[in-house]
């Protein structure tokens with residue numbers, strides 16, 4: 001690991017002021033960043049420990065929504081009574097992620113900004129456009145069983161590993177940001193992560209030195225919420241495919257649907273196509289099959305990951321079926 005300087009901050013304005021320095025980087029739980037530093041994939045010159053910022057609150061909003069502080073721990077958010085009752089899809093997604101030890105350390109902001117689990121990205125001997133722009137992509141033509149089937153490019157076919165973000169996309173969450181000039185902005189989470197295109201090293205719209213101060217959830221949406229994750233083993237494993245579904249029905253007809261998929265793209269993937277198919281149709285298996293076909297219509301397999309297309313369809317159909325029936 002390269003040497004670096006270190007400071008702890010206790011207020012957000014000090015944090016963003018410190019982040020204006022060249023080579024500075026925030027560290028929160030460190031569950032992803034430290035591994036990347038040990039491999040010298042991340043080489044910050046200065047670390048700003050933001051884990052003690054007063055940004056752990058989970059607060060009710062006047063409109064019935066909820067604001068979750070950026071430093072709130074994954075475990076605390078999953079256990080919060082308001083999250084469990086009003087946003088069960090989020091609690092389920094959080095509990096499907098990592099392990100209890102990791103969830104006790106990992107922050108909400110860090111979860112959004114965790115980097116891909118593509119094996120070639122972590123193998124510093126392998127060409128990787130995300131690690132070294134222009135070097136090439138080892139996963140294209142290589143072992144790509146876990147890689148993307150939607151929205152990939154010829155530069156990168158990596159997936160985003162977060163479970164939590166998939167549920168938040170379905171809930172239409174927004175991210176709150178504070179920049180070094182103390183300006184704040186709020187952007188829909190759906191616009192926060194980027195597709196790889198020709199610049200896979202640029203993963204989000206966050207600007208240098210910007211701090212995620214919180215995530216805002218709108219009031220509880222109508223309908224039943226469900227998160228389903230398919231993975232190679234039952235715990236401590238990233239998704240091959242996951243689905244967050246929120247389905248409202250009236251007299252057997254779907255009146256509102258929100259659908260997001262994980263493990264399939266460079267970003268948590270909301271399927272507007274599936275939602276458009278579902279809304280106003282009867283809550284039947286035929287509708288769910290049509291929605292799955294629409295969601296995966298543009299999917300492209302790269303060989304080892306071809307199975308994910310069928311797996312994503314089946315997972316989506318089963319999740320919609322259960323959400324509509326529950």
Ligand SMILES: Cc1cc2nc3c(=O)[nH]c(=O)nc-3n(C[C@H](O)[C@H](O)[C@H](O)COP(=O)(O)OP(=O)(O)OC[C@H]3O[C@@H](n4cnc5c(N)ncnc54)[C@H](O)[C@@H]3O)c2cc1C
Pocket residue numbers: 025026027028029030031032033034050070071074096097098099102105106107108109110111112113114161162163164210211212213236237238239
């Ligand atoms: C073995 C293992 C298994 C895992 N399994 C899963 C899984 O199944 N599902 C899943 O979703 N996740 C999984 N994870 C990932 C885990 O959820 C993330 O590592 C964790 O959420 C990152 O949070 P952190 O606070 O530790 O972030 P850190 O490692 O501290 O930081 C990550 C990144 O976020 C930046 N950052 C942190 N906070 C802020 C902020 N407030 N503003 C701006 N930038 C910030 C840091 O600079 C860094 O770039 C797993 C991790 C491990 C090690």
Ligand code: SF4
Pocket residue numbers: 116118119120121127128129130131136137138139140155156157158200
């Ligand atoms: S898929 Fe992306 S992260 Fe993986 S090797 Fe290719 S460029 Fe690197």
